[in-house]
Amino acid sequence: MLHIYCPHCAEYRVETEFHAAGQAHIARPLDPEACSDQEWGEYLFFRKNPRGLHHELWVHAAGCRKFFNMTRDTQSYEIKEVYKVGEKPSVVDSPAQQKAMSMETVSEETVSGENMSGAQS
């Protein structure tokens, strides 16, 4: 069982008091009307599933009922840190891993961009 620190109660509590609420830091598009179907679909449905560091949203459901963020290693289950909503995580992937991640997204974008341009022409 995980032993989770609630940043609002300032105390460790057992996992059963909490609920995981999925990936953190998902920004709603500022102008939903201007989104393409793909952008809106990715905002609504597409979530990361990393092996390693993951930033998650949790809620202290049986306690103070407040949401907070957690950086957790999905491989070892180790909780690296908890921080309040609106704060930035201090534990993030190493630059090399981040680069690898951004390479993936870049290549995805290029592929989808090519598809789009192909459809237009």
Place this chain on the structure above:
Amino acid sequence: MSDLNTMTAAESAATKAAVMDQLPSSEIEGQSPLHHADLLSLATQGPSTGGIHFREHKLLGHLTLRCNAENADQLAAVERVLGVGLPIQPLTSNESGDYSIRWLSPDEWLILVPGLEAFEIETKFRDEMPGHYSLVNSSGGSTVLELSGENVVELLQKATPIDLHLKAFPVGKVVSTLFAKSTTTMRRTGEQRFELVVRRSFSDYIWLWIQDASLEYGLVIEA
């Protein structure tokens, strides 16, 4: 949010919520969620010694206050109304006479007052509180149970994962946590005395659970 907390008196008055006295007239008898258990006759007929003492503090006024803990005007207004300030530190409570305030979350507090005073205090809040806040009379939604006796910590250890050692859980501390298969807001009012605020719909379940769990210690009902 910040502009809502710096409203002028006129703006604040314009946003006043409708208030209603929830107390029925005197010909309707008020019944607590444990009315059917008939604690009064159990208290007279049951055993008078045992490791667990149980009492229901029925028909109290429960007021849920949500406001901004950083707004000094609001904190001062609470103190004017109740004569006791909001506990700002997490997991703490303040008490003055019949009034007690429990910290529930960084912007939410539970205020317990005598049942007949609830409406009067609610009305006072409407007059005194400045800015953006919410006050809800939730008296009918929950009830207060008091557990005491020499085995009370052992009994609670069966129900909740919270560390109940006096060092980790001093008198006056409040936690919202799991209790058996339900939840409760638990406050330590003495070394061997705890007060549970439980949901109305779960009160019968918790009453049955307490009877079962206290079999080995002996249960004394007080009323």
